[in-house]
Every structure is written in structure tokens, then in C-alpha cells.
Amino acid sequence: MAPNRPAVGLLYNPATPDLVAHAPELVEYLAVMPDRLWFDFGPQAVGRRFHRTLGAIEELRRTLRGRMLAGHGLGLSLPSAIPLDESFVEAVAAISTDLGGFLWYSEHLSVFLTPRGSVPNAQAGLGLPIAYDEETYGIVRDKLERLQSALGCQLLLENGSFFTPVPDVDMTEPEFLNRLHAEGRCETLLDMHNLYVGWRNGGPRPSDYIEELDPDAVVEIHLGGGDDFAGFYMDSHSGLTPSEVWEYAHQYAPGFKKLRAITFEFQETYYERIGVDALLSELARMHELAACCAIEASSVHAG
Numbered sequence: 001m002a003p004n005r006p007a008v009g010l011l012y013n014p015a016t017p018d019l020v021a022h023a024p025e026l027v028e029y030l031a032v033m034p035d036r037l038w039f040d041f042g043p044q045a046v047g048r049r050f051h052r053t054l055g056a057i058e059e060l061r062r063t064l065r066g067r068m069l070a071g072h073g074l075g076l077s078l079p080s081a082i083p084l085d086e087s088f089v090e091a092v093a094a095i096s097t098d099l100g101g102f103l104w105y106s107e108h109l110s111v112f113l114t115p116r117g118s119v120p121n122a123q124a125g126l127g128l129p130i131a132y133d134e135e136t137y138g139i140v141r142d143k144l145e146r147l148q149s150a151l152g153c154q155l156l157l158e159n160g161s162f163f164t165p166v167p168d169v170d171m172t173e174p175e176f177l178n179r180l181h182a183e184g185r186c187e188t189l190l191d192m193h194n195l196y197v198g199w200r201n202g203g204p205r206p207s208d209y210i211e212e213l214d215p216d217a218v219v220e221i222h223l224g225g226g227d228d229f230a231g232f233y234m235d236s237h238s239g240l241t242p243s244e245v246w247e248y249a250h251q252y253a254p255g256f257k258k259l260r261a262i263t264f265e266f267q268e269t270y271y272e273r274i275g276v277d278a279l280l281s282e283l284a285r286m287h288e289l290a291a292c293c294a295i296e297a298s299s300v301h302a303g
């Protein structure tokens, strides 16, 4: 990786190996979702719960060669008021070890599992906003502590993409994330497109949100695109990053001195519709953004 600037990469999906083969030099980093590398038969499974998709893991290993790797999870639903799924955590730790160790692991500051509504594999679920209060803070803090001891790497939490404003909160989402950072619990994965989704659906202006956030908390940013559906703007990862998002990415990312990666997310089902050429142009734009972001040397090597 080039020194003193964030790496440019992709959230790994089954189309990623083909895209990377078109321009290997443009992709320096991969974020992989452990949830997508196994079949989860659930806590009640008779016999082994997690069955790895070995072919997918081998393909990931081939694509990964020489690239940075981090883990990105959806299945732990950390803010949910249910106990941490310990066997899931152990499975994530095991796959991290087998892949050479995640540089960091990110999860979402959203609820994917609800009481009586949990399913074994929740990766297709819709993230619901949390109550930003002391009770939720305590739940998240304690689960992060356990996750930290199991994984032994830096932890990040990603801001949600919401379809309605969240009223009457004790803390704003940036305040919640700032506190986690200040208390050394975890850092922030700032999804720039999620901010756009929230704003398009009546939430805060992205610039107001970012200005409230401690810039030193931001370790990774996500870019991506979505589309309109039934009167809402969706975080569908169906297209390129909107121009408004690029504007504030350029305005604010150079101020994130701990930024280690800029990651583009797309859904593999839209791979052909978006097109390889457009995706390669997007990666080139991400390199232009990364070149504007000088980061502290200690951030490059932090484990």
C-alpha cells in the first residue's frame, strides 16, 4: 500500500474477482463479509451450525493476494437488546485467522435482529434505527468489549441508512459515535452514501452530520449509490456514487487524518447494469480522492 494515504478498495462480492482482474492495480483493499462465506443453520442447528462455502473462500484468497483485508459484518446486530451471538463471534474470529487476520472489523450501528424476529442469517435484512440513549450505549459498549477480545483488531461501527428521521433522541448519532471513540470502544466507518440516503428521506443534511462528528474517529468511508423506490430513496448499492456525495467526500475526507480505506459498495446483481468501465472509472475517482487525503503515519501501520 502507498504510504500515508488511505487504501482504495471494494466490499467483496461474487463479481469482485472479475472486476479486479480488469484493473488489479486499482484495488488495494478488500472488505469481506464473513456472513457471506458460510451457510448459517442457526443456533438450533443439529450438528455443525456454520458450513463454509469453500469454493467462495478459495476464490477470495486468490483475489486477496497482496491486498489489505478487513471484515465487515451484518449479523451481530450489536445494538439489539439480546445477548451477543457467541458462536457467531467465534466463527468470525476463526475465519479472520484463516484468512491471515482482519486489519479491522466493522459492524453496523443499526438493529438487524429483533426479539421474536431473529433469523439465522440476517444479511438481507433492513437495518432499523436505534434509540441513541444510555441503555443502548451500554449494550453496544459491552458487546464491543467482548468482540474486541475475540478478534483482537480495531473495531468500527457504521452509521445507518434510514428512511425516516429519528425524533426525540437523547444523543445524535454523531454524538453516540464520538463517545464510543472518546472512550476507546471503537472507531467510525462513515458511509457517505448512507448520509445522502438519510437526507433524501428527511434526515439531517450530510454536512451538518459530518461537522458534528469527531474527524479523528473516521477510519474508513463507504461510497455507493442507490435509487428511488415507492417515494423513498433506497440504499440499494445499485449504481455509482451520486455527485452530491462526491462533493462532500472531497470536502471532508482530507480532514480525516486516521482514514485507512475508501471503499465502494455495489450489489453483484447490478454488476452488468453498472458496467465494468463505469466501475473502473469509479475506482479511478476514488484514487483521486485518496491522493487528497494525507493521513498520519501511525494510522497506516496500526493493527
Ligand SMILES: [Fe+2]
Pocket (backbone or CB within 6 Å): 158, 191, 222, 265
Ligand atoms: Fe456501507
